[in-house]
Amino acid sequence: MDWGTLVATVSGGFLAISGTLLADRLRQRHERDRGAQERRRAVYIEFIAAVGRCHTRLRGIAQAQDPAVDPDLAARAAFDEAAVHEVRERFFIDASADVAGAGQAMFQQLRAVQRVVGTGATHTSQAFHDAYHPYLDRVWAYRTAVRGELKDRAFSPASFGWDAWDGRERCPVCRGELTAGA
Numbered sequence: 001m002d003w004g005t006l007v008a009t010v011s012g013g014f015l016a017i018s019g020t021l022l023a024d025r026l027r028q029r030h031e032r033d034r035g036a037q038e039r040r041r042a043v044y045i046e047f048i049a050a051v052g053r054c055h056t057r058l059r060g061i062a063q064a065q066d067p068a069v070d071p072d073l074a075a076r077a078a079f080d081e082a083a084v085h086e087v088r089e090r091f092f093i094d095a096s097a098d099v100a101g102a103g104q105a106m107f108q109q110l111r112a113v114q115r116v117v118g119t120g121a122t123h124t125s126q127a128f129h130d131a132y133h134p135y136l137d138r139v140w141a142y143r144t145a146v147r148g149e150l151k152d153r154a155f156s157p158a159s160f161g162w163d164a165w166d167g168r169e170r171c172p173v174c175r176g177e178l179t180a181g182a
Contacts, residue, residue: 037150040094044146047091047103048139051110054082055135058113062123072118079114102145106138124173133166133174140165 057078061071079085084107091103112131121127140157147154157165168174 036094040096040099041150043087043091043094044099044103044150047087048106048142048146050082050084050087051106051139054078054084055110055113057081058110058117059123062117062121062125062128065120065122071120075114075118078117084110096149099142099145099149102138102142106135106142109135109138129171129174133168133171137164137166 058075061069061074061078088103088107092100095103109131113128113135116127116131119127144154157163163169
């Protein structure tokens with residue numbers, strides 16, 4: 001019996017099996033990572049969409065100024081209607097630390113808008129804009145953090161021809177362009 005042939009055959013078989021197992025493990029890890037990234041992307045979009053729906057509702061309350069509606073109750077209901085709290089919990093489970101921080105800052109500023117609207121502030125009031133523009137800034141900071149994590153190309157306010165994310169230079173109220181009847 002030739003021991004060299006036997007050793008070479010066993011060694012070759014061992015290397016082939018090891019290579020196959022390693023390739024399978026790497027494929028599983030890649031699929032798991034890709035699934036996690038897809039889950040993150042979905043919850044990131046779901047979170048900003050819920051926040052956007054809530055913001056739209058809050059803005060509508062501030063614009064309508066319906067005397068039959070308690071603005072505080074309506075502003076609180078806006079969060080429930082948009083399911084912001086539920087989506088936020090799913091968001092915190094999957095979000096990275098950087099995106100979770102940006103999302104929490106956006107959420108806190110939306111809560112500031114809610115509190116201002118709850119006092120009965122109109123959409124043209126200084127109090128509303130003092131909360132609204134920092135909220136816009138946080139929305140864009142969140143978008144930038146998500147794009148950075150998902151390896152999308154970064155953008156800046158200049159990408160849109162703006163000076164800043166907060167929108168003050170584009171706001172007709174802040175620029176004094178609205179008339180009293182508007």
